[in-house]
Amino acid sequence: MFNFDFYNPTHIIFGKDRLESIDKHVPANATVLITYGGGSAKRSGLIDKVKTVLGNRKVYEFGGIEPNPRYETLVKAVEIVRSEKIDFLLAVGGGSVIDGTKFITLASSYKGDSRDLLKYGFTPITSEIVGNVLPIGTVLTLPATGSEMNSGAVISYEHGKFAVMSPLTFPKFSILDPTITFTLPKIQVANGVIDAFVHTTEQYITYPVDVRVQDRIAEGILQTLIEIGETTVAEPENYDARANHVWSATLALNGVVGAGVPQDWAVHMIGHELTALFGIDHGQTLAIVLPALLDVRREQKRAKLLQYAERVWHIESDSEEEKIDLAIQKTREFFESLGVKTRLSQYGVGADKIPVVIEQLKAHGMTALSETQDLTLDISQKILERAL
Amino acid sequence: MFNFDFYNPTHIIFGKDRLESIDKHVPANATVLITYGGGSAKRSGLIDKVKTVLGNRKVYEFGGIEPNPRYETLVKAVEIVRSEKIDFLLAVGGGSVIDGTKFITLASSYKGDSRDLLKYGFTPITSEIVGNVLPIGTVLTLPATGSEMNSGAVISYEHGKFAVMSPLTFPKFSILDPTITFTLPKIQVANGVIDAFVHTTEQYITYPVDVRVQDRIAEGILQTLIEIGETTVAEPENYDARANHVWSATLALNGVVGAGVPQDWAVHMIGHELTALFGIDHGQTLAIVLPALLDVRREQKRAKLLQYAERVWHIESDSEEEKIDLAIQKTREFFESLGVKTRLSQYGVGADKIPVVIEQLKAHGMTALSETQDLTLDISQKILERAL
Numbered sequence: 042m043f044n045f046d047f048y049n050p051t052h053i054i055f056g057k058d059r060l061e062s063i064d065k066h067v068p069a070n071a072t073v074l075i076t077y078g079g080g081s082a083k084r085s086g087l088i089d090k091v092k093t094v095l096g097n098r099k100v101y102e103f104g105g106i107e108p109n110p111r112y113e114t115l116v117k118a119v120e121i122v123r124s125e126k127i128d129f130l131l132a133v134g135g136g137s138v139i140d141g142t143k144f145i146t147l148a149s150s151y152k153g154d155s156r157d158l159l160k161y162g163f164t165p166i167t168s169e170i171v172g173n174v175l176p177i178g179t180v181l182t183l184p185a186t187g188s189e190m191n192s193g194a195v196i197s198y199e200h201g202k203f204a205v206m207s208p209l210t211f212p213k214f215s216i217l218d219p220t221i222t223f224t225l226p227k228i229q230v231a232n233g234v235i236d237a238f239v240h241t242t243e244q245y246i247t248y249p250v251d252v253r254v255q256d257r258i259a260e261g262i263l264q265t266l267i268e269i270g271e272t273t274v275a276e277p278e279n280y281d282a283r284a285n286h287v288w289s290a291t292l293a294l295n296g297v298v299g300a301g302v303p304q305d306w307a308v309h310m311i312g313h314e315l316t317a318l319f320g321i322d323h324g325q326t327l328a329i330v331l332p333a334l335l336d337v338r339r340e341q342k343r344a345k346l347l348q349y350a351e352r353v354w355h356i357e358s359d360s361e362e363e364k365i366d367l368a369i370q371k372t373r374e375f376f377e378s379l380g381v382k383t384r385l386s387q388y389g390v391g392a393d394k395i396p397v398v399i400e401q402l403k404a405h406g407m408t409a410l411s412e413t414q415d416l417t418l419d420i421s422q423k424i425l426e427r428a429l
Numbered sequence: 430m431f432n433f434d435f436y437n438p439t440h441i442i443f444g445k446d447r448l449e450s451i452d453k454h455v456p457a458n459a460t461v462l463i464t465y466g467g468g469s470a471k472r473s474g475l476i477d478k479v480k481t482v483l484g485n486r487k488v489y490e491f492g493g494i495e496p497n498p499r500y501e502t503l504v505k506a507v508e509i510v511r512s513e514k515i516d517f518l519l520a521v522g523g524g525s526v527i528d529g530t531k532f533i534t535l536a537s538s539y540k541g542d543s544r545d546l547l548k549y550g551f552t553p554i555t556s557e558i559v560g561n562v563l564p565i566g567t568v569l570t571l572p573a574t575g576s577e578m579n580s581g582a583v584i585s586y587e588h589g590k591f592a593v594m595s596p597l598t599f600p601k602f603s604i605l606d607p608t609i610t611f612t613l614p615k616i617q618v619a620n621g622v623i624d625a626f627v628h629t630t631e632q633y634i635t636y637p638v639d640v641r642v643q644d645r646i647a648e649g650i651l652q653t654l655i656e657i658g659e660t661t662v663a664e665p666e667n668y669d670a671r672a673n674h675v676w677s678a679t680l681a682l683n684g685v686v687g688a689g690v691p692q693d694w695a696v697h698m699i700g701h702e703l704t705a706l707f708g709i710d711h712g713q714t715l716a717i718v719l720p721a722l723l724d725v726r727r728e729q730k731r732a733k734l735l736q737y738a739e740r741v742w743h744i745e746s747d748s749e750e751e752k753i754d755l756a757i758q759k760t761r762e763f764f765e766s767l768g769v770k771t772r773l774s775q776y777g778v779g780a781d782k783i784p785v786v787i788e789q790l791k792a793h794g795m796t797a798l799s800e801t802q803d804l805t806l807d808i809s810q811k812i813l814e815r816a817l
Contacts, residue, residue, distance in 0.1 A: 044446075050436075050437075053434065053436070055435065059432065253653040254646075254650055261642050261646055262645075264641070300443070301676070
């Protein structure tokens, strides 16, 4: 087991009818900015319910944070935070809204050009850099990214997606009411299952370092997602399936699975370029890249791939290759069973576009990816070819 | 899945050579009280190492916190906290030292007779009751209770053991260096494995509420403890085994396993009386009571006992009774494989003493225990008879 730090102070408020808790967790005299996305939270009446709970507090709204939230959008919210002397940011949405709100709180306190904050990558942004930042609370509407219980965000600017990490951005609280997610479009639910699945595999299918509980937590999340995946997509009001989906997605990226283990994240890095270049949904890009990457990287990942085959898929065979082949095949079939296509060509991206992706990976410094930092651009190319 | 709140702000600092982190996490101008137990932390040189890291800070020491820490001992530390204007409590020890230190911080701030704090039981003690309390840090020397990453304590006073719960007592940080635990006596290591095991079963072998990840985390902890149990006892310097032991013990009672599930705790409540009356180690009392309780409560716990048999012990049989019998037998054999006896009579406690235990359970209000609050004194008696 590697040495590790684990710190996660977010207060999770999980279950039915928990919106009232907002009143307890937002200071009574706060001036609140509610942030949200494309408008479904507004149309469904959720924003109104939240405002009712906020009672006499002064409330502003900032809607229109898009999927893959853009810097250009978020800086408009920063202006409101400053001009209206906002004390508390309340994100009502999925990972994009929450990620965007994390950036808003950092940028609101930062004295310089806030594009600077996109340059830190996986280096945490501390209070020495931004000073004190405004607290965030969240009401989760989409189980997928885990952003509701971590300190990371991904922000889009020009043709890139940039990681922004800061311990200052852990939400103070997150309300996880599975019933709030019942009205989601099926494709978003499916993407959410895949996002949680791949967050887990990025921290699990690497190489063994004798971390027994973390491995089993990872396997438990993967098995749960496999069990409830089709149901949570097909039966949106099945509370038990959705509750397991929501909590799995949160646990997949709150630090528990990743404690003391090697981590890959190449699937995400390659996937980000596919979203930025071709507008393919984040979850879909992961469904495209993961099976191809596991196939290309089977030597580096052999021991954990075999463990994945045996423990998650219960595959029995005398042949290691067959076990690995079947595990990859079942992974692909699982994604497809959720209605998500797993081939680049099915999204209209042909072999001719691969050099453009490689170009972008190079431009963003993604030349030594994976848990062993030896996934070069050549290997990324092979993965993309395998994904066609 | 039940509604739940999850909140755990303790910063875990895990691994080899992490003591230096104390310097970062204790304020530079703090006056520190180091609390410890029977003296092994002193004799091993650990206290001196901690003091070296604390550097120029003013440091006081309070040793002699006994296993099952006593109110009468802890109030002496409260006097030092007040007279020396202590700012920070640093517990160097196992669950008893950490539990005791949690009580010290609450009692130091409380204005009235601090015995009042023993009366709250599972009702959290809030800042309305005690005001602001001093922060705690811990250096863990014994993997067992999970106290290093939760907000609970058990304090002994007269002939009782009293639960003290307060969100104010989460340690700010806990240093979990497995190498620090290498010098522990074998029996304490074995007791620690059993304590973690039974913390997990108390939150897992109840009744099903469709919590798939939590169940699998519980099963993962139990399987890990079964796999590394004999090794962590027999090979004290086996880092991998001990690291898995340490982290399993912390995860078993940090709230992750218990999120959204029914909880039992009858094994602990009955066990506490055996410790208070006969001085049997806490871990040993659990090894005595758990197999007997599972046997007596097999109807109430049937579904989860079968799941436990299948998933944790991989028992296959067409007979449900045989599955359950074998799971209980294997549990008992596991405890015995660690060198811990599982029968009351093996500790010199005969049938004649059972009425005394029942008397004490009655005196402490333990008349409706378990996840279904229907474990009466009559049933406790049956369990104790089965444990002879």
